Amino acid sequence: MHENQHRTIHQKDYSVPDYLIDTVELDFDLAPECTRVLSRLTLHLNHDTGNGQRPLVLNGDDLKLVSLKLDGVELPTEYYQVTDQQLSIPDLPERCTLEIGTEINPAANSALSGLYASGPMLCTQCEAEGFRRITYFLDRPDVMAIYTVTLKADKKSCPVLLANGNRTAQGELPEGRHYATWHDPFKKPSYLFALVAGDLVHKAGTFTTCSGRTVNLEIYVEEKNRDKCDHALLSLKRAMQWDEEEFGREYDLDTYMVVAVDDFNMGAMENKGLNIFNSRYVLASPESATDADYQAIEEVIGHEYFHNWTGNRITCRDWFQLSLKEGLTIYRDQEFSADMQSRPVKRIEDVKLLRSSQFAEDAGPLAHPVRPESYVEINNFYSMTVYHKGGEVIRMLRTLLGKEGFRRGMDLYFERHDGQAVRVDEFVQAMADAGGRDLTQFMRWYDQAGTPVLSISDSYDEAAKTYTLTVSQSCPPTPGQPEKLPFHLPLALGLLERGGREIPLRLSGEGAAGGTSRVLEVTEASQSFSFLDVPSRPVPSLLRNFSAPVKVQYPYSDEDLMLLMAQDSDPFQRWEAGQIQAVKLICGLVADIQAGRPLVVSEPFIAAFGKLLADLDQDSAFLAEALTLPAESYLAEQLEVIDPEAIHQAREFVRSTLGERHWDLFLAAREKCVAREPYHPDDGLSGCRKLKNLSLSYLMATGKQQAIELGMRQFESADNMTDSLGALSPLSNCDCPERSQALAAFYQCWQGDRGVIDKWFTLQATSRLPGTLSEVLALLEHPDFDLRNPNRARSLIGAFSQANQVRFHEKSGAGYSFLADQILKLNSMNPQIAARLLTPFSRWRRFDPSRQELMKQQLQRILAEPGLARDVYELAAKSL
Ligand code: PHE
Ligand code: ZN
Numbered sequence: 007m008h009e010n011q012h013r014t015i016h017q018k019d020y021s022v023p024d025y026l027i028d029t030v031e032l033d034f035d036l037a038p039e040c041t042r043v044l045s046r047l048t049l050h051l052n053h054d055t056g057n058g059q060r061p062l063v064l065n066g067d068d069l070k071l072v073s074l075k076l077d078g079v080e081l082p083t084e085y086y087q088v089t090d091q092q093l094s095i096p097d098l099p100e101r102c103t104l105e106i107g108t109e110i111n112p113a114a115n116s117a118l119s120g121l122y123a124s125g126p127m128l129c130t131q132c133e134a135e136g137f138r139r140i141t142y143f144l145d146r147p148d149v150m151a152i153y154t155v156t157l158k159a160d161k162k163s164c165p166v167l168l169a170n171g172n173r174t175a176q177g178e179l180p181e182g183r184h185y186a187t188w189h190d191p192f193k194k195p196s197y198l199f200a201l202v203a204g205d206l207v208h209k210a211g212t213f214t215t216c217s218g219r220t221v222n223l224e225i226y227v228e229e230k231n232r233d234k235c236d237h238a239l240l241s242l243k244r245a246m247q248w249d250e251e252e253f254g255r256e257y258d259l260d261t262y263m264v265v266a267v268d269d270f271n272m273g274a275m276e277n278k279g280l281n282i283f284n285s286r287y288v289l290a291s292p293e294s295a296t297d298a299d300y301q302a303i304e305e306v307i308g309h310e311y312f313h314n315w316t317g318n319r320i321t322c323r324d325w326f327q328l329s330l331k332e333g334l335t336i337y338r339d340q341e342f343s344a345d346m347q348s349r350p351v352k353r354i355e356d357v358k359l360l361r362s363s364q365f366a367e368d369a370g371p372l373a374h375p376v377r378p379e380s381y382v383e384i385n386n387f388y389s390m391t392v393y394h395k396g397g398e399v400i401r402m403l404r405t406l407l408g409k410e411g412f413r414r415g416m417d418l419y420f421e422r423h424d425g426q427a428v429r430v431d432e433f434v435q436a437m438a439d440a441g442g443r444d445l446t447q448f449m450r451w452y453d454q455a456g457t458p459v460l461s462i463s464d465s466y467d468e469a470a471k472t473y474t475l476t477v478s479q480s481c482p483p484t485p486g487q488p489e490k491l492p493f494h495l496p497l498a499l500g501l502l503e504r505g506g507r508e509i510p511l512r513l514s515g516e517g518a519a520g521g522t523s524r525v526l527e528v529t530e531a532s533q534s535f536s537f538l539d540v541p542s543r544p545v546p547s548l549l550r551n552f553s554a555p556v557k558v559q560y561p562y563s564d565e566d567l568m569l570l571m572a573q574d575s576d577p578f579q580r581w582e583a584g585q586i587q588a589v590k591l592i593c594g595l596v597a598d599i600q601a602g603r604p605l606v607v608s609e610p611f612i613a614a615f616g617k618l619l620a621d622l623d624q625d626s627a628f629l630a631e632a633l634t635l636p637a638e639s640y641l642a643e644q645l646e647v648i649d650p651e652a653i654h655q656a657r658e659f660v661r662s663t664l665g666e667r668h669w670d671l672f673l674a675a676r677e678k679c680v681a682r683e684p685y686h687p688d689d690g691l692s693g694c695r696k697l698k699n700l701s702l703s704y705l706m707a708t709g710k711q712q713a714i715e716l717g718m719r720q721f722e723s724a725d726n727m728t729d730s731l732g733a734l735s736p737l738s739n740c741d742c743p744e745r746s747q748a749l750a751a752f753y754q755c756w757q758g759d760r761g762v763i764d765k766w767f768t769l770q771a772t773s774r775l776p777g778t779l780s781e782v783l784a785l786l787e788h789p790d791f792d793l794r795n796p797n798r799a800r801s802l803i804g805a806f807s808q809a810n811q812v813r814f815h816e817k818s819g820a821g822y823s824f825l826a827d828q829i830l831k832l833n834s835m836n837p838q839i840a841a842r843l844l845t846p847f848s849r850w851r852r853f854d855p856s857r858q859e860l861m862k863q864q865l866q867r868i869l870a871e872p873g874l875a876r877d878v879y880e881l882a883a884k885s886l
Contacts, residue, residue, distance in 0.1 A: 012876045016380045017326040023144055024060040025098075026052045027151040032141070036159040036203050038113040038123050042072070045108070045141040047151075050101045061096040064142035065135070066108075068120070071142070073107030093142040108141050115139070116794055116835045124269035125228075126163065127204025129282055133275060134325055134384045137196035147195040148323050148427040157201055158185045164203040166226065168263060170194070170278045190278055192258070193425060195321055200277030202226070202265045209235035213243050213257070216250045221257050225288065226265040234289040237303055237687060238264060245308040248342050253416055255315045264288065264307070268760060271796050271838050272388070274306050276313035283310070286761055286797060292685045294762050296728040297692035304346060309339040315420065323427045325384045329376045329452070330430045332388075333396020337404075340397060348693070350577035351627045357552045357578075360398065362639045364390035364555070368457045369643075371885050372848050373484040377430055377452040382880035385838050391455070398555040399451045403434075405496040405525055405553055406448075407441040415440035447494040447529060455484040458493050460528070462560045466543040472514070473501065473540040478532040479556075485884070497526040498553035501537065501544035506573035512538045522575070523550060545569050550576045562586065568614060581632050584618070587611060588635050588660075589644055595656035596641075596649060605656070607663045615664055619671045622678050627693025630700050635660060638811045648852045654774065654812035661707040669708070672701040676716075685726035692728070699732030706736040718744050731765065738769045763790055764801035771806040778813040779820055782806050793831060796839050803828045807846045814846065815853070819860035822847075826864040829878065830871055837875030844868075844878065848885040862886065 026049060033044040051059070071088050074081045076098070086095045093106070115122035120139025121130050130136065138145040155169040161184040167176070171190030178184050209232070211223040223242055225235040242264065249255040259279045270284035287306040290299055316338060317331035344352040367373060367390050374387065376396045381387055404412040415437035423432055430452050438445040458481040466473050477497065481490035500523045501509040510519035514536040526535055545566045549558050562570075562583075570583035591611050598605055618632055635657055642648040665672065679698035681691065702720065705713040714737070721733035730752075737748050749770065756762035767790075770781050785791055785802055792798050807814045807825045814821040825843065832840035850861035868874070868882045 012382050012879055014380050014382050015384075017324075017378070020324050020326075023052055023146065023149050025049050025062050025144060027144055027149055030151045030153045032153065032155045034155070034157045034159075034201065036128055036157060036164065038128065039111055041110050041112055041121060041128075043108045043110065043141050044073075045104075045106045045143070047104045047106070047143075048101070049104065051098075059097070061094050062098050064093045064095075064106075065091065065138040065145040066093055066142040067091060067135070067138045068110070069139070069142065070109040071106070072109050073105070075105040077103050078105075106142050110140065117838065118269055118271050118796070118836060119838070121201070122269070124267040127202065127206065127267065128159075128164070129202045129204075129265065129267050130200050130277075131271065131275060131282065132199050132277070133197040134388075135197075137199055140199075143196055145196050146324065147197060147321050150193040150195050150321070150425075150427060152190065152193055153199060154187065154189045155199075155201065156185055156187045157203060158183055159203045163205060166202070166204055166206045166208075168200075168202040168226070168265065168280055170198070170200055170280050172260060192278060192319070194278050194318065195427065198276070198278045198318055198321075200275070200280045200282055202267075202280065202282065205229070206265070207232050208263075209239055211239045211243065213246050213262075215246070215256045217256060219256075219260075221246070221259070222261045224261065224263045226263060227285070227288065228266075231266065231285070231289050234291050234294075237290045237295075237300055238283075238288045238307055241304040241307040242311060244304070244346060245311040245342060248308070248345065249312060249315070249338075252341070252345075253315070253338075253413070255420075257314065258319070262311075264310075268797070269795055271836070274310050276310045276317055278314070278318050281310045284797065286764070289761060290687070292687060292726045294727055294756070294759055295687075296726075296731055297687065297695060299727070299761075300687040301343070301347070301692075305339050305343050308342040309335055312338040312342070319425065320420065320423045321427045323429050325381070325387070326377055326379070327429050328384075328387060329392045329396035329399075330428065330433055332393045333376060333398075334400050334433070336393050336397035337400035340401075348625060348627050350581075351625075351631055351693070353551060353578055354581050354628075354631045356394075356397075358637070358640070360390075360394050360555060362637055362643065364394050365457050365557075366639070366643060366849065367391055368395070368455060368484070369482070370848050370851070371485060372881065373455045375453050375455045375487075379453075379486075383837075383841070383876040385877055386841055386880055395555055402451070402496055402554055403437050403445075403448070405498065406527070407437060407443070411441040412437070445494075447492075450491055450493055454481065454490050454493070455487055456481045456490060458490075458495070458554075458556045460497070460549075460556050460558050462546070462548060462558060464546060464560075466540070468543075471540050472536050472538055473544055474534055474536045475499075475546065476532065476534045477526075477528050479528060480531070492529060492531045493554075494527065494529045495554040495556065497528050497548070498550035499524060499526065500547040500550060500575065501540065502547060502569060502573060503542060503544060504569065506569065508575055509537075509540055509544055514538055525553065547574050547576065547579050551578045552582075564610065568610075571614065571618075577628060581628070584614075584632050585636055587614070589641065592635065592641055592653070592656045592660060593644055595659060596645065596652045599652040599655055600649065605659050607660055612664065612667050616668050616671060619668055619675060622675060625693060626679065626697040630693060630696040633697075633700060642811065642852070647854055648815075648849075649854070650811045650815040651817075658707065658774075661704060662709070665704040665706075665708040665713075669705065672705050675701040676705075685728070695728050695732065699729065699735075702732060703736045706740060709740070714740060714742055714744055718748065721748050727762070731769075734769060738773045739775065741775055757790075760797070764797050767791070767798065767801040768805040768809075771802050772810045774810070774812060776813075778806070778810065779816060779824065783824065793828070794835060796836065799828075799832070799839055799843075803843060807843065815857060817856070819857070819863075822860050822864045826868055829868060833871065833875050833878050834873065837877040840875065841877035841881050844881045844885065848881065850885070 028048045031046040035042040112121045112128050113123045119131050119136040157167040167186035169188035171188050174189045175187040206226040207229050208224045208226045213221045225238050264281045266283050266285040266288035268285050274283040274287050287303050312335050316334045322330050418440045419436035434445050458479050461478045463476050508522035511524045512519035567583045567587050571580050574580045638653050641653050676698050679694040706717055717733045717737050724730040737745050829840050829843050847861050847865050850858050865882050865886050
């Protein structure tokens with residue numbers, strides 16, 4: 007029954023639209039419970055189809071049609087058909103004007119797609135298919151039109167009326183109402199439409215573009231948040247500057263607006279000239295936001311800004327091409343952040359996220375190519391694969407083409423396709439043409455799912471002084487793709503002598519050595535590369551800077567890893583070598599726990615860790631990364647069968663051992679990082695704070711009272727949220743009276759600040775203490791808990807199920823039934839959020855038979871629910 011109810015859309019079935027829309031005039035009579043929308047479309051038959059006359063089929067969803075006129079004349083009901091999802095008009099002239107009146111109820115829109123109420127304001131979210139919940143339309147990205155929008159609303163409750171483009175008129179209306187008219191001179195697809203109406207204040211700034219134009223920048227927030235916009239504004243200016251310098255891209259309208267809303271399904275939305283943001287990616291003050299929050303704001307502000315060229319000026323032909331804009335824009339925001347802070351640390355952070363989340367997605371039942379071939383609900387494909395693997399694919403192009411070649415490719419892409427809706431193929435073709443390269447095989451990255459594995463072996467010929475690497479690639483089967491063809495990938499590497507010197511590289515066939523780092527191009531299933539003049543058997547530094555989204559298998563010895571960790575010229579590799587050792591150690595301990603053997607942390611590991619920790623002259627942010635053990639989720643990825651308890655126990659054992667053995671060094675690291683000045687997010691000391699708080703967490707892992715007191719003292723005296731949470735987070739994992747004392751004080755202090763109260767929920771949901779699930783259940787009843795607010799739902803339910811492996815996967819299965827309960831409640835309320843919460847269940851095959859059974863039961867229970875939303879149905883069905 008679900009099967010025919012929920013149709014699968016296939017990429018191969020794409021056909022060009024039968025009609026095109028030239029202009030759209032929208033008239034909104036706004037009121038929370040009943041908004042009237044009058045849409046006037048000028049449209050014409052699309053001769054590209056060669057199909058002659060065809061019915062016009064407009065999309066609609068949850069709409070009430072109240073009027074319909076064709077070329078100014080009321081259309082009698084026998085001339086059209088309305089269903090749940092469509093308005094069809096069989097006979098139309100080649101060119102005509104349609105006037106469509108609809109009625110909607112924003113206050114009842116709990117799905118937060120289309121026009122909805124967030125607190126006292128009204129706002130829209132149209133990507134991917136929300137516009138059809140506002141009016142009947144050709145709601146697909148290859149239909150691009152010019153929009154003129156008039157908003158009418160009560161002046162007192164909605165003094166601010168915003169839409170895309172430029173304001174062209176405004177004035178008073180009878181009965182305390184007023185209006186504003188906006189015109190967007192750029193053609194756009196409906197998913198980029200936006201409006202906002204509310205009682206907002208704005209923080210203003212300006213940016214002068216490279217051609218000397220002045221752009222007004224406006225960050226809109228509720229009055230109480232007036233003082234929390236500075237960082238967003240600053241980040242926006244930095245992003246605009248950076249896109250001019252790095253990509254030669256200038257902003258194209260006179261105003262750029264950002265609005266913060268509290269109820270938002272995703273991070274933010276790049277609507278033309280009027281970005282709408284989840285308030286967590288706008289609002290910040292030193293007392294209430296952490297360094298990580300500040301960094302995330304910069305990143306998301308950048309991301310949405312960069313979409314103006316990669317997404318808006320050039321958009322996607324259809325939703326299968328989503329990565330055309332998202333992968334590219336992720337790559338751009340990663341590079342922006344790398345230039346704003348520490349490049350190696352940013353790369354480490356990005357790779358950690360990719361390997362713990364995207365690799366897991368690629369290894370499970372929801373694996374899909376960067377360009378999927380089918381979907382039931384497109385919202386389910388705003389995935390780690392489309393975004394982050396898509397970003398890695400762009401990065402590989404950059405590596406293969408070099409800085410100049412890549413920039414030429416980008417320029418050519420903009421030159422050829424500005425104003426168009428295109429496919430990934432057009433992007434890659436521009437790169438191929440600009441780089442003078444054949445990228446046919448490279449396209450497989452877009453169409454084959456799964457994480458390739460590179461098995462690398464080597465041999466050294468002492469007499470000939472030749473070193474040969476043999477690289478074999480394979481890719482595990484994924485749903486619908488049992489066999490894979492070889493990928494074209496850049497393998498960046500270097501060779502180190504035992505003493506640490508890097509060897510100048512000369513491949514066989516080359517006249518002279520050039521450089522100590524090289525990008526090999528791997529294209530075959532198995533391939534050998536020989537290096538000449540290699541004085542002794544080297545240690546290979548493989549996949550430098552993580553040059554491709556693959557897993558590398560090479561039999562490194564402990565000494566090899568120690569050498570790379572200490573000497574590699576690539577900081578990413580130094581970090582990576584340490585991680586490989588830590589993974590080995592912890593996975594070994596997991597086996598010891600399972601076999602009932604006593605646990606010991608090897609002395610060389612403790613010594614190497616201490617050596618790193620003592621080297622406080624290093625960049626602290628990098629050092630903090632190097633001293634952080636691999637996450638439980640990443641460790642889980644390394645095991646055949648995931649054993650959440652053993653992983654947790656093993657990792658904690660290593661943490662407490664290190665805390666005890668290096669007690670004085672951790673104290674010294676903290677000491678060195680104690681701030682001498684009041685906090686400022688841009689003081690360049692965020693790395694220091696990271697190292698200081700990491701040290702505290704190691705000290706507290708010992709459970710010693712002295713450490714708990716250190717934590718309490720830091721918590722009580724912190725002048726900023728980074729240090730406050732840096733102490734409260736280990737405290738919340740500590741079974742001590744100070745814990746509840748601190749949590750209660752934190753709540754008292756921050757009650758009423760949504761963003762901080764989200765953190766308070768998350769702290770408790772992610773506590774490793776055994777009583778966590780009962781605390782989470784109690785928190786569901788807390789007056790501040792609200793399932794309808796996505797951030798709040800994520801802060802408790804998402805955090806518990808996705809960031810607390812050991813407690814969520816409790817043997818009894820109680821965590822599983824808790825999650826299923828919440829998903830079922832959300833199913834009718836907000837299907838997108840409900841579907842996103844399903845992720846942990848999709849991993850059921852990776853666990854022991856008993857957990858498998860328990861998780862499967864919950865999936866079956868969800869699937870048995872009558873009236874399951876398309877979003878939830880698709881993920882649950884594919885997971886089973
Ligand atoms: N396009 C948005 C982005 O990545 C994400 C988004 C998708 C927001 C769907 C809302 C709905 O920037
Ligand atoms: Zn995006």
